[in-house]
Amino acid sequence: MGKTIAEKIFESHLEDQPFEGINVIRLDAVFCHEITTPVAIADLVARGKDRVFDSTKIKAVIDHVTPAKDSKTAEQGKIMRDWAKRHDIKDFFDIGRNGVCHAIFPEKGFVRPGYTVIMGDSHTCTHGAFGAFAAGVGTTDLEVGILKGVCAFKEPKTIRFVLNGKLPKGVYAKDVILYIIGQIGVNGATNMVMEFTGPVVDKMSMESRMTLCNMAIEAGGTSGICYPDMTTVNYLWKFIKQDFITKQDALKAYSKFISDKDAKYEKVIEYDLSNLEPMMTVGYKPDEVKTVKEMEGANIDQIYIGSCTNGRIEDLRIASEILKGKKISDKVRGVLSPATPDIYSRALKEGIIDIFMKAGFCVTNPTCGACLGMSNGVLANGEVCASTTNRNFNGRMGKGGMVHLMSPATAAATAIAGKITNAKISGDKPKAKPVKKTAQKAEKKVKKTAVQKPAKKKVTGKGGKK
């Protein structure tokens, strides 16, 4: 019997099976931020167990509210800072070097194919883009991860998504994942790993794959996961070139973290995405999805471009191509938050920040900020935000506010129009400038095992499907 990538990773990291169906796995990385970690630290101190299992495998950042906005957030930052110093955690990203966790940690090369990663943050599933098993956990699991370098999970049952076809111009990874969530529902992948495969994923950049995996949790998924390929190797090359003679060698080594052809899945769901439309959410659940076309003209007060979903350089490039030489409508306000200092500085060099500022955007420092209604763009009661973030829950960006999730292209076009607008319709042809041309090969032959009707013609995601 073949194995899935998640099963292979579990098998290679298995520490114990204390009960039937429970796998205690060894962790390659434990990521920490200042919202969920301080309570874990305080509890370890109170138990007389203020230790870390391996200071080189713990990576920490202050990202949710930074710089501190009040005494409470200042205290959270201080607890992290003191703890990192006390335990000699070298990879601690404080003010001036800090960015949104799920953008900065991959950028630093901290996630590799075959890794096991946990963090006290539900969007940890992002890192599965590298062929890793990466799961969000609560404070107690995080605490044990910090102390012992292990975490307990049930068997990693997997749903395989085969994404066929070629994405039309102006349609991006964000549209794909919104469409998928709309199809399977917010409970559709609970307790499941979501494995993303097929020609659409093969062509995606690492940034796009991170966008795709980032929202696995919005369907209940434990981890998103993509197969490592030459795109992965190219992205990681500057961090791994000491370990391998050639990129081909790296690819060969990483290829052991690809699912076997005869692997057993809970479900295989196949979509043809050649005619996918730009998508957006409309309600208070991420599965309440419609095409942007259906929502054309809807009212907006604020545009937010940023976050661990869509605050990377590729996203900023796409949005800036649409905003270039234009002004945003005076009916709306725009906020851009580049996700890391490196992204910010590249955007400055490429003239992207200038385009945003001339268009009328406020540019903030890298932070999670407004995405969860913490700072830098909180909504007033009754206000609506067109946002490139990942959650549209009631009150998420501010009490009584409403969030429409969408791609950076749709957000940028919407900013100019001052109301919901499809970037395709407005005549712009957004195009991401690839960082480097990658010579990837789609080696895996996708077996046709469709259990769900593919999105052949027009997509009209109704959402809420159970």
Place this chain on the structure above:
Amino acid sequence: MKNFSGKVLFLDRSDINTDEIIPAKYLTEITKEALKPYLLEDLKLDTFNPEKDIEGKAVVITRENFGCGSSREHAPWALEVNDINAVFAANFARIYRQNMYNCGMLAMELPENTINEIFSKFASKDTEAKVDISSSTLTLESGDIKETYNFNLAGFDRSLIESGGWVDYADKKY
């Protein structure tokens, strides 16, 4: 072991998310106790009034996918400091469920038709729940209606409930 019995709070909706259970703006609190007044503050449910309906309740019964969204353990904590240590639902979001057991709290799945039956028989009435961990039973009583339902608490989940948490267990063993 915590107390799992008492008056029932019925939340007749699926997909109640962590931001509804405890909004993110309160995550800057360092103590669990500070979360107490804010439990279910943003819950979108017409018949529900957090100021009146939480007081005196010890058990939550709800529908599908309770606790979806964020990883914040503040969600179980906000229940815990309001003396609610048990939630019954058709299913739970993975992280939320694990957080409950890691805190020695009960997050128990019941079949969907059982949940439907409970809602139709008890949801409109003052209902008392008696949870017996040793026999794995939930007994609901309201006036002269009384029903007992079996649940399955085994293995890892039971050991976390009985030992009161994952930290000591893991530190000893790994």
